[in-house]
Amino acid sequence: MFHFGQCVWREVQSCGLKKKYHEDKCFHLNVKKLIAIAFVPVKDVIDAFELLENEFDDDADEFIYYFEKTWIGERKKRGKHSNQKALCINEFYLGTGRKRPQFNHELWNMYDRVVADLPRSNNAVEGWHNAFANRVLINHPTISKLADKIKREQSKFEIDIEQVRLGYEPKPKKASYRKLDDRIKRLVQAYDNNQLAQYLSGLAANVTL
Numbered sequence: 001m002f003h004f005g006q007c008v009w010r011e012v013q014s015c016g017l018k019k020k021y022h023e024d025k026c027f028h029l030n031v032k033k034l035i036a037i038a039f040v041p042v043k044d045v046i047d048a049f050e051l052l053e054n055e056f057d058d059d060a061d062e063f064i065y066y067f068e069k070t071w072i073g074e075r076k077k078r079g080k081h082s083n084q085k086a087l088c089i090n091e092f093y094l095g096t097g098r099k100r101p102q103f104n105h106e107l108w109n110m111y112d113r114v115v116a117d118l119p120r121s122n123n124a125v126e127g128w129h130n131a132f133a134n135r136v137l138i139n140h141p142t143i144s145k146l147a148d149k150i151k152r153e154q155s156k157f158e159i160d161i162e163q164v165r166l167g168y169e170p171k172p173k174k175a176s177y178r179k180l181d182d183r184i185k186r187l188v189q190a191y192d193n194n195q196l197a198q199y200l201s202g203l204a205a206n207v208t209l
Contacts, residue, residue: 004108005035008067009209015063029204030055034067036203038110039184044193045105046072046098051196071108073098114188180206 012021012031020027033052040048049072056064068074076097113119187202 004038004071005207005209007070008035011063011066015060015066017060017063020059027056027060029201032204032207032209033200035207035209036200037071038108039114039188039203040109040196040199041111041191041193042105042109044196045109047193048196048200052200068101070102071105073101075099111188111191114185117185 008031012018017027021031022028030052033055034049037045037048037052049068053064053068076099183206184203187199187206191199
């Protein structure tokens, strides 16, 4: 989930829409709704995107095209090759009229993980990566400074491992994170595809970039 959200945020910046994101409340909310698609069942992902894509102004066309091509799948273009069976099998999601996206829906979708009460992250290192980046607080640290930070991090891990060996309980999540997880799980458990717009708005309120 972390990588999905960060990729979307980088593209917002790349398309020159960072200022719009911070100043335009409607655009701000719609971007977060796009990220909330990660919590929609895979079978409804395309419906969710098509519900949102027309909510964006024309100046976001480049951004929407990126999102569609990368995460959803471009629409099938009708033409002289549209009836070729081999092309259909290799290029398009059967039954959707769309090409395969760069990243298949199953790779970034979180719905089943939340329902199964599993961590939302697909990568156990992501939490550490964020925390370590915050501790470094330098975009381009020198080798010596980075080495010093890594040594300190290693010492911290050794202490944590020793405490686990001695029977100490791991540090629990912060209360704010636990509450966020609970809110997201309640929303996901109450999913109704007939209330998709309302569902995306609810999830968007719990998405951060």
